[in-house]
Amino acid sequence: MAASPWWHGAxxxxxYVRSWRDANGDGYGDIPGIIERLDHLSWLGIDGLWLSxxxxxxxxxxxxxxxxxxxxxxxxxxLADLDALIAEAGRRGIRVLxxxxxxxxxxxxxxxxxxxxxxxxxxxxxxxWADPAPGGGPPNNWLDSTGKPAWQWHAATSQYYxxxxxxAQPDLNWWDPAVHDEFRRILEFxxxxxxxxxxxxxxxxxxxxxxxxxxPPLPAGSEPMAGRFGLRPVxxxxxxxxxxxxxxxxxxxESYSPARLLLGETWTGDLANLASYYxxxxxxxxxxxxxxxxARFPDExxxxxxxxxxxLPPGACPVWxxxxxxxxxxxxxxxxxEPASIRLAMLVLLTLPGTTVLYYxxxxxxxxxxxxxxxxRDPMTHRDSPQGQRDRARTPMRWDAAPDGGFxxxxxxxxxxxxxxxxxxxxxxxxxxxxxxxxxxxxELRHAELGGGIASYRRLAAAPGIWAYQTGPLLVAAxxxxxxxxxPAEVGQILLRTDPxxxxxxxxxxxxxxxxxx
Ligand code: GLC
Numbered sequence: 001m002a003a004s005p006w007w008h009g010a011x012x013x014x015x016y017v018r019s020w021r022d023a024n025g026d027g028y029g030d031i032p033g034i035i036e037r038l039d040h041l042s043w044l045g046i047d048g049l050w051l052s053x054x055x056x057x058x059x060x061x062x063x064x065x066x067x068x069x070x071x072x073x074x075x076x077x078x079l080a081d082l083d084a085l086i087a088e089a090g091r092r093g094i095r096v097l098x099x100x101x102x103x104x105x106x107x108x109x110x111x112x113x114x115x116x117x118x119x120x121x122x123x124x125x126x127x128x129w130a131d132p133a134p135g136g137g138p139p140n141n142w143l144d145s146t147g148k149p150a151w152q153w154h155a156a157t158s159q160y161y162x163x164x165x166x167x168a169q170p171d172l173n174w175w176d177p178a179v180h181d182e183f184r185r186i187l188e189f190x191x192x193x194x195x196x197x198x199x200x201x202x203x204x205x206x207x208x209x210x211x212x213x214x215x216p217p218l219p220a221g222s223e224p225m226a227g228r229f230g231l232r233p234v235x236x237x238x239x240x241x242x243x244x245x246x247x248x249x250x251x252x253x254e255s256y257s258p259a260r261l262l263l264g265e266t267w268t269g270d271l272a273n274l275a276s277y278y279x280x281x282x283x284x285x286x287x288x289x290x291x292x293x294x295a296r297f298p299d300e301x302x303x304x305x306x307x308x309x310x311x312l313p314p315g316a317c318p319v320w321x322x323x324x325x326x327x328x329x330x331x332x333x334x335x336x337x338e339p340a341s342i343r344l345a346m347l348v349l350l351t352l353p354g355t356t357v358l359y360y361x362x363x364x365x366x367x368x369x370x371x372x373x374x375x376x377r378d379p380m381t382h383r384d385s386p387q388g389q390r391d392r393a394r395t396p397m398r399w400d401a402a403p404d405g406g407f408x409x410x411x412x413x414x415x416x417x418x419x420x421x422x423x424x425x426x427x428x429x430x431x432x433x434x435x436x437x438x439x440x441x442x443x444e445l446r447h448a449e450l451g452g453g454i455a456s457y458r459r460l461a462a463a464p465g466i467w468a469y470q471t472g473p474l475l476v477a478a479x480x481x482x483x484x485x486x487x488p489a490e491v492g493q494i495l496l497r498t499d500p501x502x503x504x505x506x507x508x509x510x511x512x513x514x515x516x517x518x
Contacts, residue, residue, distance in 0.1 A: 007261055008317055009451035010047035011443050012357045016325050017052050017076055019396045020360055022408035027415045031077030035088050042092035045443035050097040050199045058108050060168035065106035069186045086194045095196035102183055103205035104169040112170050119157050125176040128162035141214045142236050147229040174207045187252050197261025204267050206242045209235035225269025246283035261285055271311040278316040286319050286355055297334030298480040302467045317454050318354035323362055328393045332368040340508035343498035347510040350442035351476045353455035360397055364428050365435040368392040369419040395419050400426035433500045449474050462488045478510040492516035
């Protein structure tokens with residue numbers, strides 16, 4: 001039987017490069033900084049890194065507006081630095097995934113600059129251009145991610161162009177075969193350099209309805225991910241043709257050894273739709289599970305986990321994550337900063353079958369940081385945005401309790417303010433009862449007991465408020481409630497407790513055990 005892919009049972013780590021470690025003292029984290037602190041990740045037991053965008057960009061959306069798909073942003077380092085990172089990480093058994101943005105480019109990308117130069121330009125069809133609606137105004141009712149019309153009037157060529165995000169992020173036109181050729185070359189360029197795969201930005205995007213039909217209204221009372229700003233994004237996202245792109249990319253990914261990994265930002269509230277991106281084991285190998293990310297913790301989690309496992313096609317590897325650079329950090333969103341809940345969430349995330357993705361800072365229980373308006377850096381969101389202000393989860397990593405947090409050279413002002421010193425790596429490393437020590441022990445157990453494949457999952461009968469499951473050879477019992485509860489009958493030797501001083505199963509306490517009889 002073929003060995004399982006390396007990401008089955010693994011732990012990935014989303015590393016927001018600008019905020020992890022600043023090696024050159026300019027206030028921005030960078031690739032040499034990652035190399036400096038790689039030992040933290042190997043100590044933690046991380047299998048792979050997903051680096052937030054590293055490609056050259058004018059940073060209208062902090063790297064998600066790419067102006068050169070085969071380069072490295074000069075503020076983050078050089079191609080040689082990235083090669084060195086891949087080699088140094090590889091030496092520690094850590095693979096490196098890059099962020100790929102195929103739904104749109106920067107308006108500064110040479111393709112768009114050419115496309116905008118005239119209707120007959122060589123790259124005109126790389127983008128989605130349209131005439132005004134018959135009565136004038138934008139071609140249809142689509143809205144961008146901020147709720148404004150998704151069409152920008154381009155006076156020089158008298159047409160609108162589409163942007164599902166900011167006007168500086170024109171959408172690519174995937175109906176043009178030349179766009180497919182470009183991305184095939186981009187994939188191969190990075191795979192040839194040893195990049196282990198990609199997190200695919202807006203993986204549910206890419207194709208748009210060829211007829212540019214209006215989106216239907218969002219019925220009142222729809223679940224939060226069904227749409228925004230009163231519309232259901234039926235015609236500008238999750239189009240059926242997009243699956244063909246991933247079938248083609250999967251073939252490229254599998255022409256390498258080891259196979260390269262395609263991890264999609266599959267933004268959908270519908271688990272069946274998420275499942276569709278795995279195809280018949282011939283599309284994405286992994287897709288982010290946003291229904292779980294947005295679950296009300298802890299009550300909704302067990303049901304969503306089980307619905308996910310029941311809905312994904314057989315053999316598909318689920319992805320568990322609680323935090324990212326858009327939605328905020330789970331210690332805040334799920335746990336409201338409450339230590340026992342943070343530890344319980346960590347236990348659950350790291351014992352479920354499949355792939356777990358931690359966000360930098362999760363390992364120390366870092367919470368969101370309130371950013372004063374004058375220091376906000378994200379042009380797409382602000383304090384009143386429906387998704388919240390995104391800078392709150394992009395603040396510098398807290399390496400120690402010093403004022404600069406060990407992020408940059410002393411005295412350097414970081415690009416975003418650093419959070420409070422209480423949660424930091426240095427203090428937590430020395431404390432066997434810290435969140436960091438718990439996280440490391442969980443990763444260790446995961447590798448030893450749940451690695452090398454997709455572990456089995458079975459719900460066990462338990463007292464009300466207790467979520468008990470067998471995962472691989474381990475038994476997990478999590479008290480989701482606010483009152484102490486009895487241990488499930490099957491609990492044998494206890495291997496780990498989220499509350500090191502606990503003795504039973506207190507409120508928001510979890511344990512991992514060997515089953516006594518199963
Ligand atoms: C994804 C990214 C987000 C970005 C958007 C546009 O959702 O995660 O940060 O703003 O795509 O590229």
